[in-house]
Amino acid sequence: DVNVDEQMRVMKEQQAKVIIGLTSFIYRVTVLARDRYDLRSLGLKAIICSSEPLSEAVRHEMEAAWGCKCLSQYGLTEMGLATTIECQVQTGLHINEADFMVEVIDPDTGKKLPPGEEGELIWTSLSFHGSPLLRYRSYDISKFIVPPCDCGHVTVGKIGKPKGRRNAxxxxxxxxxxxxxxxxxxxxxxxxxxxxxxxxxxxxxxxxxxxxxxxxxxxxxxxxxxxxxxxxxxxxxxxxxxxxxxxxxxxxxxxxxxxxxxxxxxxxxxxxxxx
Structure with a gap:
């Protein structure tokens, strides 16, 4: 169950500045709470949506309600969850290149695609010891975006916001x-x-x-x-x-x-x- 009053009570008591969670859960709290509470008065600095896609329509609704940036985080359970996250510019998700290498391939031929072309994301873990994964197929569709980024990063690459899974x-x-x-x-x-x-x-x-x-x-x-x-x-x-x-x-x-x-x-x- 979604107890909106309890969510608001805890956020106020803890003086929360960032919330992170399932996209659909945060959005449900937003829709049910925005007519009863002044959400902007909480002073949130950012909302991080994880584990589910974040549509631009939902992002717009949440940013309007809370008065802060709503950022998308992407990852895989097999890779230890989060592998990428958006910056404030919101034009793609920065890759944790210290721990992961990502490639984009044609899902039918397996051929590696150049930056900017959409295909399937495949991941290689660079720091796992117990269960390293090499060129692991995600079934998620996205593209590689070369740096620099307008946020100031000049070396860290990005992926486009995943459009969904091939089998969806x-x-x-x-x-x-x-x-x-x-x-x-x-x-x-x-x-x-x-x-x-x-x-x-x-x-x-x-x-x-x-x-x-x-x-x-x-x-x-x-x-x-x-x-x-x-x-x-x-x-x-x-x-x-x-x-x-x-x-x-x-x-x-x-x-x-x-x-x-x-x-x-x-x-x-x-x-x-x-x-």
Missing amino acids: ATKIGLGEHIFPALFDEAIMKVHGVLNYQLVLTKPSFRDHLHFTVEYNGDMVKGKEEVLTAIMELEEIRSGLENDLLDPVEVEMREVTSEFTPKMKPIIDQRERFDS
């Missing part, structure tokens, strides 16, 4: 690729949305998209805004125009105190599916 993408309609980050940016920008889940089915020759959206506010107004945001996506419009998608369904749900970390945003239940 799927196809609809005419073969349009969809992935969680696509809907994150569209749906989470609607003020009051806490979370969503998309269930894909195929009852006929058309793909059927059913969105369940957890929302804090006027449900009718929220549903209209969510549906509008979804319909603005080219991937959705293309499928509808070619009669390969059923009309999109959006189901709104009231906010609860329950919190499910790392909930799968897209569930594909189609039996006839060409990946």
Whole structure:
């Protein structure tokens, strides 16, 4: 459960200046607390979001509420968690190059890609003794960014903010690729949305998209805004125009105190599916 009052009490008592945690948990606290508390009065210096993707829509909402920078941290359990973190410039995540080496490869051929080209991140640990890993495939899609950075670092390289995992993408309609980050940016920008889940089915020759959206506010107004945001996506419009998608369904749900970390945003239940 998310006890917002308890979270605020502890932060005030401890005079917290930085908070770090799951993106979805911090965002839930933000949405539920911003109308009841003056979050900016706490004087936070930074929010560090970890273990889950940070969409620009969610970043904007949290920075507006708390009045500080919201930074993304990326890592892998196999590499001891954090391997990179954003600076205040927010144009990529700086690599801990003392402990890790990262490469970007074409996921299909394994060929190393030049800086700026998107591919799969692979990691090599440089300081592990018990279980070193060499060219470990992450399945995460990003790119390498060469220094310098506007923050002042002239030697430390960066990766672009990971767009998601290779196996998280799927196809609809005419073969349009969809992935969680696509809907994150569209749906989470609607003020009051806490979370969503998309269930894909195929009852006929058309793909059927059913969105369940957890929302804090006027449900009718929220549903209209969510549906509008979804319909603005080219991937959705293309499928509808070619009669390969059923009309999109959006189901709104009231906010609860329950919190499910790392909930799968897209569930594909189609039996006839060409990946």
